[in-house]
Amino acid sequence: xxxxxxxxxxxxxxxxxxxxxxxxxxxxxxxxxxxxxxxxxxxxxxxxxxxxxxxxxxxxxxxxxxxxxxxxxxxxxxxxxxxxxxxxxxxxxxxxxxxxxxxxxxxxxxxxxxxxxxxxxxxxxxxxxxxxxxxxxxxxxxxxxxxxxxxxxxxxxxxxxxxxxxxxxxxxxxxxxxxxxxxxxxxxxxxxxxxxxxxxxxxxxxxxxxxxxxxxxxxxxxxxxxxxxxxxxxxxxxxxxxxxxxxxxxxxxxxxxxxxxxxxxxxxxxxxxxxxxxxxxxxxxxxxxxxxxxxxxxxxxxxxxxxxxxxxxxxxxxxxxxxxxxxxxxxxxxxxxxxxxxxxxxxxxxxxxxxxxxxxxxxxxxxxxxxxxxxxxxxxxxxxxxxxxxxxxxxxxxxxxxxxxxxxxxxxxxxxxxxxxxxxxxxxxxxxxxxxxxxxxxxxxxxxxxxxxxxxxxxxxxxxxxxxxxxxxxxxxxxxxxxxxxxxxxxxxxxxxxxxxxxxxxxxxxxxxxxxxxxxxxxxxxxxxxxxxxxxxxxxxxxxxxxxxxxxxxxxxxxxxxxxxxxxxx
Amino acid sequence: xxxxxxxxxxxxxxxxxxxxxxxxxxxxxxxxxxxxxxxxxxxxxxxxxxxxxxxxxxxxxxxxxxxxxxxxxxxxxxxxxxxxxxxxxxxxxxxxxxxxxxxxxxxxxxxxxxxxxxxxxxxxxxxxxxxxxxxxxxxxxxxxxxxxxxxxxxxxxxxxxxxxxxxxxxxxxxxxxxxxxxxxxxxxxxxxxxxxxxxxxxxxxxxxxxxxxxxxxxxxxxxxxxxxxxxxxxxxxxxxxxxxxxxxxxxxxxxxxxxxxxxxxxxxxxxxxxxxxxxxxxxx
Numbered sequence: 027x028x029x030x031x032x033x034x035x036x037x038x039x040x041x042x043x044x045x046x047x048x049x050x051x052x053x054x055x056x057x058x059x060x061x062x063x064x065x066x067x068x069x070x071x072x073x074x075x076x077x078x079x080x081x082x083x084x085x086x087x088x089x090x091x092x093x094x095x096x097x098x099x100x101x102x103x104x105x106x107x108x109x110x111x112x113x114x115x116x117x118x119x120x121x122x123x124x125x126x127x128x129x130x131x132x133x134x135x136x137x138x139x140x141x142x143x144x145x146x147x148x149x150x151x152x153x154x155x156x157x158x159x160x161x162x163x164x165x166x167x168x169x170x171x172x173x174x175x176x177x178x179x180x181x182x183x184x185x186x187x188x189x190x191x192x193x194x195x196x197x198x199x200x201x202x203x204x205x206x207x208x209x210x211x212x213x214x215x216x217x218x219x220x221x222x223x224x225x226x227x228x229x230x231x232x233x234x235x236x237x238x239x240x241x242x243x244x245x246x247x248x249x250x251x252x253x254x255x256x257x258x259x260x261x262x263x264x265x266x267x268x269x270x271x272x273x274x275x276x277x278x279x280x281x282x283x284x285x286x287x288x289x290x291x292x293x294x295x296x297x298x299x300x301x302x303x304x305x306x307x308x309x310x311x312x313x314x315x316x317x318x319x320x321x322x323x324x325x326x327x328x329x330x331x332x333x334x335x336x337x338x339x340x341x342x343x344x345x346x347x348x349x350x351x352x353x354x355x356x357x358x359x360x361x362x363x364x365x366x367x368x369x370x371x372x373x374x375x376x377x378x379x380x381x382x383x384x385x386x387x388x389x390x391x392x393x394x395x396x397x398x399x400x401x402x403x404x405x406x407x408x409x410x411x412x413x414x415x416x417x418x419x420x421x422x423x424x425x426x427x428x429x430x431x432x433x434x435x436x437x438x439x440x441x442x443x444x445x446x447x448x449x450x451x452x453x454x455x456x457x458x459x460x461x462x463x464x465x466x467x468x469x470x471x472x473x474x475x476x477x478x479x480x481x482x483x484x485x486x487x488x489x490x491x492x493x494x495x496x497x498x499x500x501x502x503x504x505x506x507x508x509x510x511x512x513x514x515x516x517x518x519x520x521x522x523x524x525x526x527x528x529x530x531x532x533x534x535x536x537x538x539x540x541x542x543x544x545x546x547x548x549x550x551x552x553x554x555x556x557x558x559x560x561x562x563x564x565x566x567x568x569x570x571x572x573x574x575x576x577x578x579x580x581x582x583x584x585x586x587x588x589x590x591x592x593x594x595x596x
Numbered sequence: 597x598x599x600x601x602x603x604x605x606x607x608x609x610x611x612x613x614x615x616x617x618x619x620x621x622x623x624x625x626x627x628x629x630x631x632x633x634x635x636x637x638x639x640x641x642x643x644x645x646x647x648x649x650x651x652x653x654x655x656x657x658x659x660x661x662x663x664x665x666x667x668x669x670x671x672x673x674x675x676x677x678x679x680x681x682x683x684x685x686x687x688x689x690x691x692x693x694x695x696x697x698x699x700x701x702x703x704x705x706x707x708x709x710x711x712x713x714x715x716x717x718x719x720x721x722x723x724x725x726x727x728x729x730x731x732x733x734x735x736x737x738x739x740x741x742x743x744x745x746x747x748x749x750x751x752x753x754x755x756x757x758x759x760x761x762x763x764x765x766x767x768x769x770x771x772x773x774x775x776x777x778x779x780x781x782x783x784x785x786x787x788x789x790x791x792x793x794x795x796x797x798x799x800x801x802x803x804x805x806x807x808x809x810x811x812x813x814x815x816x817x818x819x820x821x822x823x824x825x826x827x828x829x830x831x832x833x834x835x836x837x838x839x840x841x842x843x844x845x846x847x848x849x850x851x852x853x854x855x856x857x858x859x860x861x862x863x864x865x866x867x868x869x870x871x872x873x874x875x876x877x878x879x880x
Contacts, residue, residue, distance in 0.1 A: 054880075218880070219876060219879035219880055220879060220880075221879045225879065229872065229876075229879075232875065233867075233869060233872045234867075235866075235867030237675075237856070237862050237863075237865060238671070238674065238675060238862065240671065257875065258855075259855050259856070260871060260874075261868075261871060262855075262856040262859075262862070264674055264854055264856050264862060266674070268700065269696050269697065269699075269700040270696060272696075272697075273666075273667040273696075273697050273700070274667075276661075276668045276671065277667045277668070277670055277671035277674075278671060279668060279671060280658070280667065280668035280669060280670065280671020280675070281671035281672065281675035282671075283668070283671075283675075284638075284671070284672045284675035284676045284679070284863055285676065285863040286675040286862050286863050288671070288675075302661055303661075303664070306660060306661050306664070310658070396876055396880070397872070397876055399869055399870075399872055399873065399876075402869060402872075404867065418635075436676075437635070437656040437672070437679060438635055438656070438676065438678070438679055440635070441633075442635070443634060443635060443654065443655060443656050444656045444657075445650075445656065445657040446657065446658055446659070447651075447657070447658075447659040448643070448659055448660055448661050456606060456651050457648070457651060457659065
């Protein structure tokens with residue numbers, strides 16, 4: 027089963043609300059859902075869509091073919107009718123178009139009129155649309171009624187929307203030209219969540235005990251700030267929106283120095299401003315977690331679109347040399363666990379850790395098995411040893427140790443003074459220009475890199491263990507790549523996927539062992555220069571044959587990858 | 597009891613006669629008078645000659661980047677609001693590079709003290725004009741004379757800082773009293789400290805200041821609670837230069853308004869993982 031629905035309309039028409047309710051309904055029926063959003067950088071007007079894929083097996087990416095197109099305005103119909111498959115149907119509000127009607131199955135449905143008749147205003151027309159979708163797919167409307175009750179707060183609105191929903195449902199059922207796209211509920215094996223990348227990172231941060239978030243709003247990560255803010259009282263977490271991203275990262279560093287797990291979130295433009303703070307965290311060995319939700323750049327670029335263009339930037343950002351970790355989640359589920367790992371790595375090695383997300387991952391919804399909280403593991407790093415607590419005068423914040431990690435005291439927790447400096451410093455933390463101390467301190471900090479590398483997980487090999495062609499991906503492109511590998515193997519092609527979600531420090535030796543027998547490598551990534559491909563070539567002893575690159579700001583689909591491979595005559 | 601001995605740090609590397617020595621002495625004296633032990637205090641500094649100050653005493657220290665002492669200091673204060681937090685920097689650091697942080701920290705009224713060693717010159721980089729250099733001040737980078745200066749006290753009052761003062765490095769006792777008042781003030785306390793630079797600023801010298809400075813504390817008619825009066829004094833510069841508490845007001849601090857800090861400091865709060873179940877259930 028593979029049902030694809032697109033809801034199109036203009037900003038302000040409530041697409042996301044219908045979309046999320048619909049996606050939740052399918053999730054509760056036991057299906058796997060993937061939903062992505064396409065919107066413009068404006069609050070009203072323009073063309074936006076919310077696309078939902080419903081499958082009885084893992085759904086991790088969108089399809090290019092549609093079964094149902096719900097067009098809330100004529101533009102959406104004109105832009106998307108070509109995506110309808112053979113049995114596809116479009117539902118539109120009473121806009122007649124004889125030419126299209128002769129070629130496509132179009133159900134005209136007076137949604138505004140239904141809303142007006144039932145409630146006295148047009149506001150509930152989206153519930154009529156939901157009713158139509160429920161009617162077409164024969165979903166038990168009690169699922170929608172429950173979701174409406176959870177979604178709306180006011181009794182009056184709940185009643186109005188439920189009535190309009192029922193009318194919309196009946197309208198479709200009564201149609202002579204009724205198109206039956208009935209789907210049966212699946213036996214629900216385990217409870218699943220519907221969650222997007224941003225929500226998952228926010229939940230992961232709260233589960234990690236993050237108590238301090240300082241962040242300046244920027245698409246696509248602003249919803250993380252809003253999510254944590256909405257739960258800040260319950261979790262006793264401070265969220266502060268400072269004057270700029272420079273302040274955001276420095277506040278997080280300050281809070282972390284005082285002992286609180288701290289985070290900031292931004293996009294490439296904000297991260298550009300944060301870069302000097304990144305170096306400060308590196309030099310003062312202060313843990314901090316930075317979520318970088320990529321969007322196409324440079325400068326403002328395409329603010330509401332997606333790209334993987336900041337990889338080499340975030341690996342190399344800052345003057346000077348210091349260890350850091352970069353993790354790039356491949357799905358919403360992965361984002362939760364990698365966020366927890368990010369906080370642990372930051373504390374364990376006293377380094378900045380970057381979670382490299384992107385607009386596509388941040389805003390796309392996935393069905394995910396309930397997170398098993400018993401697997402959440404918290405590592406706050408090297409505590410102060412007894413000896414140092416009993417001799418506070420001897421405490422040295424940057425003590426040189428075998429591992430390069432110095433035991434961390436917190437200011438005012440004992441009489442041990444916590445001294446650190448953006449200047450090169452001695453073990454105590456006082457500034458120094460001594461050449462030997464400088465050398466020892468650089469070595470101390472860089473020594474941590476090799477240990478971090480051991481904590482970096484190996485890439486995933488998906489598909490046959492060995493294959494004629496191997497695709498290389500990283501981060502959020504996992505979904506479309508996974509689907510492309512499934513399709514191509516079914517068609518008899520010998521192809522597999524090498525997918526990275528923990529990128530830096532790059533585990534070169536382990537990867538070389540893993541891919542010793544790989545034949546032909548093709549990189550697939552959302553940028554113009556093949557950034558991961560060049561990183562991979564620099565870090566391994568393999569060469570990459572070609573790259574499938576996409577930089578139009580729109581996400582990959584499996585079909586896009588398959589078509590591109592065909593052009594390469596593979 | 598805390599004594600001056602508790603605050604003995606590294607030997608300062610400032611030029612002999614530098615105004616920073618007096619500021620260091622005044623600060624230590626204020627801390628001892630208020631019986632604040634070194635481990636209950638964090639000094640966050642920026643970059644510049646002033647930024648070196650915490651190394652020359654002995655306490656928790658975060659010597660941060662140029663212009664960034666305030667955001668680091670506010671992060672520390674929110675994480676552990678029981679700490680005494682002082683941010684220190686120079687005029688280039690605070691009014692140039694970090695000007696935006698300074699204005700917004702005053703607006704939000706974080707409960708920290710901010711001391712600016714204002715010598716009207718960039719001394720660490722050997723003598724360039726600063727945001728407070730007087731108009732026409734000649735330096736290597738301003739051969740035609742510096743542009744019109746910034747009036748830090750006026751900006752502080754305009755941002756509704758709740759404690760605005762000016763001290764003079766040439767009067768340690770007076771400065772020390774101001775620092776004590778600032779530390780005791782609940783809310784953002786800001787002290788602009790006139791600090792002669794004996795090496796690079798040969799105009800605004802000790803003598804130059806001594807001829808012009810007068811103490812507002814000695815004027816019985818001056819009311820630091822009166823904002824209009826304060827604005828006039830904040831802008832007074834040239835023939836006569838006022839020092840003392842220029843402006844004072846009261847409102848909730850940023851930390852007061854945070855519900856998360858009501859029961860304990862943020863750093864003492866424990867992770868309650870079971871609460872995540874509620875978030876998970878909301879996503880089902």
